[in-house]
Amino acid sequence: MTVSLKQCRTFSFPDGTLKDEAERLVVWWYGPIFKNTRSQSVPKIYVFLRPIDQWNNLGDVIKRETVLTHVGLLRIGSVWEKGVSNSRIAFDEKIFPVSFSPGGWRIISLDDLHKAGRSLHTPFHDASYLPLDRKHKSYLIEFDLPDGKHLLIPCTEFFARVYGRSSEIKRVLATYCWEEVKERLYRPLNAPPSPGTWPVRFTYRVHRHDAILLAHMLYDPYAEQAARNIYSQTEASFPQDKMLLKVTPWFQGSGGISVSGVPIDDGNAFLGLQILGCTQPDGATIHREREKSTPISATDGDDALPQFPYNQLQDIPDVIDLTDDDEPDHGSSWLDLPEDEFVVLGKPRAVLDKQYIQKSVPSKRGVPVPGDETIFSTGEPHGSGKGVGQASIHAPITLGSQGFLRDMWNALLYLQSAYPKSVHSVSWFTFEDGFSTSPDPRLISLEPFEIDDDVETSVANWVYIDTQTKVSRGVLVIRVHVLDQTLYLMELQRRPPKPRADGSEEVSKPPSYKGLVFTLNHQGRFESWLRQVLSNVRLVQGVVQKLTDHSPEFADTFKHPKSKSESVPCEASVLNAFSKVGITRDDLSGYAKVIE
Structure with a gap:
């Protein structure tokens, strides 16, 4: 049997189970879990593999042992050679709608x-x-x-x-x-x-x-x-x-x-x-709070409470030895290993962090120097002097995007659900619908220039999201009641990137337009001001910072930064817009910062 392979992110970590194998092997299936007689804080599991030759032909199934905590790295279909994996079987990728409630699923066996x-x-x-x-x-x-x-x-x-x-x-x-x-x-x-x-x-x-x-x-x-x-x-x-x-x-x-x-x-x-x-x-x-850092001495003993990884390694070795036979030492270095990313589908759950200003904590004597360890274990710390560090394996999450404008709308809905006492309402606007809280926002289409309008061709063409079909560019306008203020946000529709002839890469990316945030003391001015903005934004080809000086009240632009701490795409962009009127995340949460 021959399989097709594809390249993937390189993993160079595994325990002796695969590092010492002479053949190239592909992970085929997972077997039973059983007691680990040496490192008792983590069960073992059988992993079934098949040899795969240079022509991608598969051999007979073989069985090897590893620990349960390594399964997230030993994915089915991943190909390993001397402890390194940079390819896997090219399976089909699909998204299915399912019910996770009883009645929507059952447990069965291959038999x-x-x-x-x-x-x-x-x-x-x-x-x-x-x-x-x-x-x-x-x-x-x-x-x-x-x-x-x-x-x-x-x-x-x-x-x-x-x-x-x-x-x-x-x-x-x-x-x-x-x-x-x-x-x-x-x-x-x-x-x-x-x-x-x-x-x-x-x-x-x-x-x-x-x-x-x-x-x-x-x-x-x-x-x-x-x-x-x-x-x-x-x-x-x-x-x-x-x-x-x-x-x-x-x-x-x-x-x-x-x-x-x-x-x-x-x-x-x-x-x-x-x-x-x-x-x-x-x-x-969910209000999330994670245990804060204090160091632990190697002499504190086996009964010491687990502490924050004070000696977390910053420079991860190219090849990491994981052991399934030994527990990590107390106070040893901490190694964080990422496995494959996990994509959050649909609307993310509202999760808020408790805010801290953390005092520095002096190191205790006896703590090993980071990097001294030669092997790492995912078990619980036990004893000292073995030269075994602590390893944590986790799957980083990625947030599924639904397109920039929809991501901005969803980010505002997320903040409304996360901070209902601060973000009171979110609605989109069109001249036909007025303000609406419908979950599917509509865009305002820009008016094309007339043939006799005295504008350059580039300006006239900018109005269209597609110059071939003459489809007008859309604008998303949102009203947000946050704390004691009413804000308006305006975002421009981006053209999709242009692909190469072979479809492999982008030739050019669309311009990174800034967003516009403004306030109005007299709400009756909203439609007339908006019509003026929508007309003038065509002349400046989306450079909205050229429009702020003509606002009847307050107006400013904001960038669209990305942050690793985002719970949803564009959350940092919305918070950046809020900051222009002096509203921070702390203002939304109402949390007092805790000093530890």
Whole structure:
């Protein structure tokens, strides 16, 4: 059998399981979980692989051991050679609408599919995508699709990618009973919850984007039960038996899930072998607080409370040795390893951070010098002097864009849901519809110049979003009632980038227009001022800073910065617009900064 490969981001990290392999191998499937007798704080798992030669022909399935926390790096379809992966099987990528509520899915096994007479034959495989034989009862989640077809996802893949962003979540849920889970993941709240909010304070070992899962596990009995079920399976199986993981969705409701995989069952089902992204659940605004930093001495002992990674490595080595046989040392260096990005589909959940001004903390004697460690472990710190550092593996999130103008509108809706006491209303405007809160905003089309208007050709053509079809450029106008002010934002529609002849790259990017923000003391002036702006913006070809001096009240321009801390695309742009009238995020949140 021959497969097609594609290039991907290079990973140069893995443990001896793959680094010492002489053959080039492709990850094929995940097997049972079993007890780790040496590094007991993280379970082990069997990974099935197949040799792949220089012509991309596949050999017979082989079995290797690794730890559960490494699964997010050892993605199905990834190709490894001497501990390095920079290619993977070119699966099909699709987004499916599904229901995460009971009744919209079920747990089945590959053996169940055989018994039901459902074919596993695929165009990708000359027989079936079955890692071993019929007796291997690997479990999958089967989602019902609106067209009567089905989406199948291996339970282990669903656990690794949908149960939070960090490997620490998976390690703790699979290793400890519920009371110990809470001790290892959460810290006591500093104040009782405010009505309509879900505050959550958690340890440094989990990632900030784990807050949504952690909050649901704390406040949502459905999510708590789904999380509890993970350990109940391991408790019933360990230490003698191996356990085939059954995993269910931890939230309810309709949404989308993005996967890559292969069609099976004569096209009646799709086998999602990699989860690329997923919807976030709706619910109360989450107030997120992460444990703050204090160093820990190597002499503090095994019973010392876990601390923030004071010695976090900034320069990550090209090749990283991860071990599944040893625990990290107390006080050792901290290494953060990113796996594949995870795309947030649809509207992101409103999550707010507690604001801090953090005091510097002096180092304690006995803390190892960062970089001394030669290997790293994802387990819990135990003892010292082994030369084993701490590793955290997480999937960075990316925010799915719906186009610039829609992203601006969605960012305002997000801020309204996140700060309902500060952002009172958001509406878009057209002369035909007036102000509307409809979820689908409409644009105002610019008026083309008349033939006898004395303007240059470039000015006349700028009005059109497409000069061939003569479709006019649109303008998004939004009114926002924020705190005690009424703001108006205006954004121009961008032309799509021009592709090369082969479609591979852009020839030129569209101009990066600034946005316009203005206020009016007399709201009756709004339409006349807007008509004047829409007429004049054509003459300056979108350079709105040339229009601010003619405003009857206050007007200013704002740029569209990007920030890694954005919860939705264009959130930083909207906050930049607010800042022009003196409104900051702190003003929206009403938080007093806490000094630690």
